[in-house]
Amino acid sequence: MTRGRRVSIVRARAVVAAGMVMAALLAGVLVPASADDLIDKADQLDQQINQTESALEGASKRLRQAAADLEEAQAKLPSARAVYAAAVGRLSSARDRLALIRQRLRELRAQQEKVQEEIAEAQRRITRSETLIARIVRYQYQTGGYAELQVVLDAESPTDFVQRVMATQSVTDSQSEIIDRLNADKSVLAAREQQMQVTEEAIAATEAEAEKQVEDLKGLVGDARDAQREVESLIAQRSSALAVAQEEKQAEEDRLADLQAAQDALAAQIANAASSGAGLPSGALIWPVPGAPMVQGVGWRTHPVYGYRSCHTGIDLSAGSGTAILAARGGVVIWTKAELSGPYGNNTLIDHGDGLSTFYAHQSSFNVSPGQRVQKGDVIGYVGETGYATGPHLHFEVHINGVPHDPMGWFGGAKTPQSEFCP
Numbered sequence: 001m002t003r004g005r006r007v008s009i010v011r012a013r014a015v016v017a018a019g020m021v022m023a024a025l026l027a028g029v030l031v032p033a034s035a036d037d038l039i040d041k042a043d044q045l046d047q048q049i050n051q052t053e054s055a056l057e058g059a060s061k062r063l064r065q066a067a068a069d070l071e072e073a074q075a076k077l078p079s080a081r082a083v084y085a086a087a088v089g090r091l092s093s094a095r096d097r098l099a100l101i102r103q104r105l106r107e108l109r110a111q112q113e114k115v116q117e118e119i120a121e122a123q124r125r126i127t128r129s130e131t132l133i134a135r136i137v138r139y140q141y142q143t144g145g146y147a148e149l150q151v152v153l154d155a156e157s158p159t160d161f162v163q164r165v166m167a168t169q170s171v172t173d174s175q176s177e178i179i180d181r182l183n184a185d186k187s188v189l190a191a192r193e194q195q196m197q198v199t200e201e202a203i204a205a206t207e208a209e210a211e212k213q214v215e216d217l218k219g220l221v222g223d224a225r226d227a228q229r230e231v232e233s234l235i236a237q238r239s240s241a242l243a244v245a246q247e248e249k250q251a252e253e254d255r256l257a258d259l260q261a262a263q264d265a266l267a268a269q270i271a272n273a274a275s276s277g278a279g280l281p282s283g284a285l286i287w288p289v290p291g292a293p294m295v296q297g298v299g300w301r302t303h304p305v306y307g308y309r310s311c312h313t314g315i316d317l318s319a320g321s322g323t324a325i326l327a328a329r330g331g332v333v334i335w336t337k338a339e340l341s342g343p344y345g346n347n348t349l350i351d352h353g354d355g356l357s358t359f360y361a362h363q364s365s366f367n368v369s370p371g372q373r374v375q376k377g378d379v380i381g382y383v384g385e386t387g388y389a390t391g392p393h394l395h396f397e398v399h400i401n402g403v404p405h406d407p408m409g410w411f412g413g414a415k416t417p418q419s420e421f422c423p
Contacts, residue, residue: 066244084227271402277355311422314397345387361395
């Protein structure tokens with residue numbers, strides 16, 4: 001199998017898989033599926049698509065693109081939604097973290113105010129103590145340091161002496177208490193100032209953390225918005241694809257009706273225009289496009305999106321546009337029809353006598369004219385993709401008395417009439 005054919009098979013399976021999803025959606029049944037699930041289902045349709053995208057001949061290019069868009073959107077949506085949910089989760093966590101940081105800042109600033117008040121109070125007590133001590137020192141200096149002795153010596157009685165001694169001791173004790181309190185307040189002040197420094201450093205660090213968190217939040221908000229836009233874009237893509245499917249549905253029904261009518265008309269025209277005979281005519285045919293593989297046989301074909309059935313009355317041979325088409329046998333050209341917008345596009349009919357005729361469709365151009373006699377192997381035209389075709393190929397039919405038969409009957413198979421391969 002060539003690389004080109006493998007690519008065609010993969011693309012056909014992908015579009016058929018998308019068609020399955022679209023058919024379910026159009027029916028009102030939305031069943032989420034992963035890309036792997038779609039491919040698995042497509043693999044199960046090998047017999048229906050018969051290994052190539054020629055099974056999609058009944059689908060317009062617009063519809064096939066819509067089916068591919070739908071398949072892409074369906075495959076990407078779960079991941080996009082997961083990315084969006086994760087972004088929203090990170091954003092929520094970041095906002096919670098910022099709220100905690102701000103609460104911590106409020107607590108630190110309240111603590112800072114309390115420490116500032118304690119420092120101020122300690123400083124006021126130190127100021128009072130230092131003022132009192134200064135007064136005592138100044139008094140002692142003014143009295144020459146003998147004020148306490150003079151008080152005791154001035155006692156008028158033993159009882160007065162004792163009272164004066166006790167009073168003097170009380171003054172001395174008060175001075176000592178003032179000094180002790182001053183030292184204690186200075187220790188408190190030093191501790192509070194150290195605590196203040198730690199608090200201010202904690203506030204600065206927390207403010208920096210809050211600023212970083214705010215910057216991170218900006219990025220996370222952007223990520224969440226981008227993820228949301230991706231989800232919305234995929235949903236819009238899916239909606240657009242479904243809208244196209246709805247619009248194309250009537251057109252596809254018309255195409256199917258045209259194809260069925262064209263098949264009936266073709267059989268009648270061949271029966272009227274070509275020779276007739278009794279039984280199966282003898283003689284061999286040659287492969288009309290040498291080396292071209294058969295990519296679609298006769299039988300029922302199912303529309304990959306809508307599920308419509310149509311009978312494929314010939315075989316499809318894959319070949320590049322412009323490849324020469326040979327007369328399968330000698331005979332007379334009955335017609336060359338230019339039907340670019342019809343199901344068969346440009347097509348040629350050759351009568352070989354005894355009721356046997358061959359039909360060649362989707363040609364890009366002709367190389368013969370009606371009434372012309374051709375020999376086996378003569379070039380009668382060239383491969384194209386006119387009519388209902390998704391790519392260049394030859395649609396080849398064999399008729400006996402106007403009835404399509406399986407062309408493979410002339411290449412080793414059974415010469416099966418349409419009534420048997422499309423019962």
